[in-house]
Amino acid sequence: MILVTGGAGFIGANFVLNWLASQSEPVVNVDKLTYAGNLNNLASLKGDSRHIFVHADIGDSDTISALLAQHKPRAILHFAAESHVDRSIHGPAAFIETNVNGTFRLLEATRAYWQSLDAEAKQSFRFLHVSTDEVYGSLEADDPPFSETTAYAPNSPYSASKAASDHLVRAYHHTYGMPTLTTNCSNNYGPYHFPEKLIPLVITNARAGKDLPIYGDGSQVRDWLFVSDHCAAIRRVLENGRVGETYNVGGWNEKTNLNVVHTICDLLDELKPKSAGSYRDQIRFVKDRPGHDKRYAIDARKLERELGWKPAETFETGLRKTVEWYLANDVWTDQVLSGEYKNWVELQYQS
Template sequence: MKLLLTGGCGFIGSAVVRHLLRRTGHVVVNVDKMTYAASEDALEDGFGHNRHLLVKADIADAASMRQVFDTHDPDAVMHLAAESHVDRSIDGPADFVQTNVVGTFTLLEAARRHYATLGADRKPGFRFHHVSTDEVFGALGHDDPPFTETTAYDPRSPYSATKAASDHLVRAWSHTYGLPTIVSNTCNNYGPWQFPEKLIPLVTLNALDGKPLPVYGDGSNMRDWLFVEDHAEALVRVLESGVAGHTYAIGGRQPRTNLQVVKAICAHLDRRVADPAGPRERLIRFVSDRPGHDFRYEIDPSRSEQALDWKAPHDFERGLARTIDWYLSNRAWWEALRAAKYAGERLGTSDGEAAKAVRGATRQGATSGKKEPVA
């Protein structure tokens, strides 16, 4: 199968690329705009692989998307490209509308045009798999049942609203135009190569540096956590065996409060790299809650587990240990990103522009297998 995958240099997308190249024989055409959170380093051995081609293009550029489909003639699409950081969506929602809504529309139109050209032997196998989030379902109370494939939509942030809009577009293109689409919704992902603005890498790196560990509100907000490599495996199963028109809720069955997550990171780091100043929980600082902060997300993945014959292999403790150990062993990558962010702030440029300046410098150490020693 030749797969057109969008956002394949992002956190989840790169995990999918690595899984596809290591565990399947599929060819991957990776379309990525290479925004601030994209990293060619995260492709690991996929960088330069003979079954992987990186096309640097914007999914909202209609001419580019038509050209990609015409040139590469894919058998399926897996759409992961998205703006995904809630705090950024609050500060600047326009980018989220452009990428998540306009970009998905543009990609759907290119896919619809391509699907119409396929012969009768290829049409039955074609899929447009749209990867989404549980945040489209809104917030759960403490005792509410988890989200399922049939939960009503109730997005609360610009991020989740734009993802909800993209989900609706995908389903509309299926019902109106007959494009064979699949939607999957997932919970919070974590693991190697996650950009340092997200909770687990942010807390890990701050704790290593002895910096404050910010926790919104009282830390009681709860999320369901899924190790990114487990999610990648599930997404490929959805692509290969999912039924067109169906939705798959993919979860890890590992709910934790934000405070529990932060304390678990501190405990693991204390075991791995002792801090002479004392246990790292001393660094926790409760900060003003963000606007519209949803209390709880949690997925019941029972239907998808049965349909896909799949269940997340990692529990949270094992996945977190693997994640933290990865950051300890790959200091060159995240230290360069942090330095670039600091330089961008100091010089008045965006962190995306600054981060691009260090990608070439970090790639050699990140992809050569060289590891920094743990201090």
């Protein structure tokens, strides 16, 4: 039995689905179901006794402690987080509450549970914390990619809150001996991605005939990682990662935002052509967001060297699979595009 936090969100849901598709070990899935937590992501697991969903907040210490005592997981995989930079700029308090205070309370409940285990179970237990490359700050065009030893320099309330959670996890290993692992990933994309992030926003807006908003001149660079590759990396780290270590997970796919949008438009022109013109005609450049990091890039050689992991997808193959998934899942997209989400997009992407 493993316990997953945030398993109804984008990366967490993909992890749960991939996990149960490849093995029989059950999953206790704890999610608060905020705006980005969506049980429709897990619809294919309905009736599957290996999936135990619990609607709860990681900050609810009593509930988490009771779940640990009841299910006795051999590992906790901590995905739960507020994760959108733009939202953190407009409302940072939720990010501190979930990412910092929530992680602290989860660690405290886990520490008490771990210390109650017998020697063998205590030795084999793992707490895997899923984090982001944004804790490292921003790179110039000729800087080397982020490595596991890059100094932290977070530039947004979101990345600062994730940096704080990383430090807490590290401290619980070094102070209490808790067997922790941390992964720092680059930008994920793929199925079930909430349409506030760049790739699903462009796909859904393009199909709806809306503007495709690009911050500034679109020259910001990100390293893109297909979500299934990320899930495979997490499984590998859980299985064989060295306790107390951090592993960077990247896709080796540095692309400018403008290049990403152009590629999506070209795929849609091929797969779902408009009656006239190209989807590129809908691109609009909007005012850049405050403190926008210029470039992220991940050096994932440690993960390859120690654990033999490499991404299976190129950006081109992964993005094609992503666009095809959205084209085939209109019902999911329609259900996600709530009134709250529409209001958010109007607030954020003002010309």
